[in-house]
């Protein structure tokens with residue numbers, strides 16, 4: 184079935200489940216719902232960002248929060264987790280709002296939207312990159328690729344050929360290179376970034392796409408938002424040796440606590456990549472809660488250090504005609520939507 188037709192059917196089912204009260208009955212306090220956001224950028228910026236699937240606009244974020252808050256107690260992960268462990272009688276079920284990566288747009292655009300809805304959230308910081316004022320590796324790669332593709336660089340065409348990547352143009356090219364880089368070793372990924380940044384002659388991640396500063400994170404923390412760890416360098420943790428893994432997990436917890444002045448209890452696995460060894464390192468470092476990118480609802484049996492989340496792209500909650508649908512949003516985060524609970 185075509186994507187548009189699938190969406191029309193899905194929105195129809197959602198409306199039925201919503202209207203009959205079935206979705207409402209599935210929202211119980213013994214289930215913990217967690218949403219994942221990355222960047223929050225105005226539409227014209229989204230167009231200029233190489234990985235647009237990671238972006239919602241401030242208006243889209245506001246729409247989502249406005250539609251969820253009558254049905255859930257929205258809050259940071261740590262607080263939502265506590266409400267899940269010890270439900271408050273008569274309260275709506277807990278729903279955690281999380282932002283990965285701590286990009287500056289979280290401070291500039293997400294923060295006022297959250298304030299307008301009186302909702303606090305969790306922000307996961309790649310501590311070493313923030314300390315050094317560096318950019319995320321997927322942003323460095325993504326911006327270099329989109330720059331080189333846009334100017335039809337001959338060296339870039341050769342680079343794609345050498346690395347057996349299809350040169351099909353378009354926004355998806357940056358996404359495909361980033362996905363391919365994830366299956367390479369950290370050393371090879373670094374080499375790719377260096378090679379492409381050299382070809383791009385130093386024109387890399389623009390100022391607007393930077394990460395937050397510690398000062399910006401302290402402001403969020405002071406307003407009641409939770410700051411969690413997203414490792415030191417956003418490396419894919421299962422690829423690392425024991426010492427390096429410890430530094431990423433434990434080192435980031437110590438560094439963020441020092442810079443923010445509060446204990447850090449939540450960990451977010453970069454790229455969602457975890458393993459038994461990684462989860463064990465997170466447990467030993469003293470974190471109480473860990474979140475993956477695996478889609479789905481959390482039930483009593485779910486490991487608190489490997490919680491599931493629903494990735495939020497606005498496209499997911501629009502019906503086949505492009506209009507946002509309350510019913511589809513509530514279906515999507517109910518844990519019963521087959522596509523939202525995959526992976």
Ligand SMILES: [Zn+2]
Pocket residue numbers: 283284413417453454
């Ligand atoms: Zn991330």
